[in-house]
Amino acid sequence: MSTAVTESPTAAPAAPAASSPAATRGHVEITDVRKTFGATEVLKGVSLTVPPGGVAVIVGPSGSGKSTLLRTINHLEKVDGGYITIDGELVGYRLRHNKLHELREKDILKQRTDIGMVFQNFNLFPHLTALENVIEAPIVAQGRPKEEARKRALELLDRVGLKDRASAYPRQLSGGQQQRVAIARALALNPKILLFDEPTSALDPELVNEVLDVIRELATSGTTLIIVTHEMGFARDVADTVVFMDEGQIIEQGGPQNIFTNPREPRTRSFFSKVIEPAFNI
Ligand SMILES: Nc1ncnc2c1ncn2[C@@H]1O[C@H](COP(=O)(O)OP(=O)(O)O)[C@@H](O)[C@H]1O
Numbered sequence: 001m002s003t004a005v006t007e008s009p010t011a012a013p014a015a016p017a018a019s020s021p022a023a024t025r026g027h028v029e030i031t032d033v034r035k036t037f038g039a040t041e042v043l044k045g046v047s048l049t050v051p052p053g054g055v056a057v058i059v060g061p062s063g064s065g066k067s068t069l070l071r072t073i074n075h076l077e078k079v080d081g082g083y084i085t086i087d088g089e090l091v092g093y094r095l096r097h098n099k100l101h102e103l104r105e106k107d108i109l110k111q112r113t114d115i116g117m118v119f120q121n122f123n124l125f126p127h128l129t130a131l132e133n134v135i136e137a138p139i140v141a142q143g144r145p146k147e148e149a150r151k152r153a154l155e156l157l158d159r160v161g162l163k164d165r166a167s168a169y170p171r172q173l174s175g176g177q178q179q180r181v182a183i184a185r186a187l188a189l190n191p192k193i194l195l196f197d198e199p200t201s202a203l204d205p206e207l208v209n210e211v212l213d214v215i216r217e218l219a220t221s222g223t224t225l226i227i228v229t230h231e232m233g234f235a236r237d238v239a240d241t242v243v244f245m246d247e248g249q250i251i252e253q254g255g256p257q258n259i260f261t262n263p264r265e266p267r268t269r270s271f272f273s274k275v276i277e278p279a280f281n282i
C-alpha cells in the first residue's frame with residue numbers, strides 16, 4: 001500500500017466514506033441485531049452502517065458470529081431482535097401495527113435478488129457450465145430473456161477473466177476459477193450489495209490472489225461490499241471500514257489505517273497480534 005496516506009497540513013482532503021462517489025444504492029443499516037441458537041446468543045446487539053458503495057471488512061476469531069451476521073443481511077437467518085434495512089427497506093420483514101411480520105417466502109426470494117452472496121465453498125451448480133451457472137438466476141428469478149442473460153453473463157465472465165471458460169463445468173475449473181464464476185453469478189442479478197463469507201479460505205494459497213484481485217476491482221465499482229476475511233493485507237487495501245467482531249459483538253471499527261496501527265481495545269490488539277505477520281507494513 002502506498003504511504004501517501006500520512007497526514008500533513010498540505011494533504012488532500014480525506015476521501016469520502018463511500019468508495020465510489022457515484023454510488024447511490026446499497027445503503028445498509030444494521031440496528032441492534034440479536035440472534036440466538038438454542039441457549040447461545042451468537043449476536044448480542046450488532047449495529048453497523050455501510051454507506052452506498054462502501055466496503056466493510058469484518059474480521060474476528062472463529063465463532064464470533066461473522067457468518068451469522070452476514071446471513072441475517074440476506075435473511076438466510078431470521079433475527080431475534082433488531083432489524084436491518086437496505087436503502088430504507090426492511091430485510092425479511094414488514095412493519096404493521098408497529099410490529100415486524102416476516103415476509104412471505106416469495107417476497108423474501110424477490111428481496112434476496114438485491115443481495116448477492118459469495119460463499120467459502122463456491123456453491124456452484126455442479127451439473128451446469130460456468131455460463132449456465134451465471135444465467136440461471138436472471139432467467140429463473142428475474143424472468144430475463146435467455147439471449148440477454150447470456151450476453152450479460154459473457155460480459156461478467158470476461159470481467160472475472162473467464163470468458164474462455166464459459167462452457168467448462170465446475171469440476172473442470174480450479175478453485176480460484178470456480179470462485180470467480182461464483183462472483184460473476186452473484187453480480188448477474190445486479191445486486192445492491194454483495195456479501196462475501198471468507199471467499200478465499202477454501203483456496204490453495206497460489207489461487208488466493210486471482211480472487212482477491214476480482215474483489216479489489218469490485219471495491220472501486222460502486223457496489224456496496226461486506227466481506228468477511230482473514231486476509232489482513234487485503235482488508236487494509238480495500239476496506240473503508242474494518243469491523244472487529246468478538247463473541248457476538250462489534251468490539252471496534254474504523255478505517256484500516258487507524259484500526260491496524262492503533263487499535264483501541266485490548267481484544268482487538270490481541271487478535272491482530274496473532275493474525276498479522278510481522279512483515280505487514282501499514
Ligand atoms: N445453525 C446453527 N445452529 C446452532 N449454532 C450455530 C448455528 N450457526 C452458527 N452457530 C454457532 O454460532 C456461533 C457463531 O458462528 P458463526 O457465525 O459461524 O461464527 P464465525 O463465522 O465468526 O466463525 C458459533 O458458536 C456457532 O457454533
Ligand SMILES: [Mg+2]
Nearest residue numbers: 066067068197
Ligand atoms: Mg464464518
